[in-house]
Amino acid sequence: MAEVEDEHTVNKKGQSEYDKEKIKKIWKEDFETLLNETDTEYNAEDVNVTYEDRVIxxxxxxxxxxxxxxxxxxxxxxxxxxxxxxxxxxxxxxxxxxxxx
Structure with missing residues (x-):
């Protein structure tokens, strides 16, 4: 299978990166950011679900x-x-x- 020659990603500055190691680093940082995000606006006490809401x-x-x-x-x-x-x-x-x- 032939490798794609123009594999690239875009860094935080909006510039294309073609270096495989830089691409790996960018993806790693992006995934770590996504996985470590917390939703600070969610509060379980704010959710009011009644019995009637759950009845099918x-x-x-x-x-x-x-x-x-x-x-x-x-x-x-x-x-x-x-x-x-x-x-x-x-x-x-x-x-x-x-x-x-």
């Missing part, structure tokens, strides 16, 4: 049908053995039955 509600019948339409055909069935084609082609009765489970 059952979708309405209309939402369920919209979800079904988004399923892609030709995929493996779920753990219950039902695939998207069965639900979409099974008609309203099949969809209602599955929704009621």
């Amino acid at each position: 509600t059952t979708p309405t019948s209309d939402e369920f049908l919209k979800i079904l339409k988004g399923f892609k055909n030709g995929r493996a069935p779920g753990s219950n053995g039902i695939c998207a084609e069965m639900l979409n082609e099974g008609g309203e009765r099949m969809q209602e039955q599955y929704y009621m489970e």
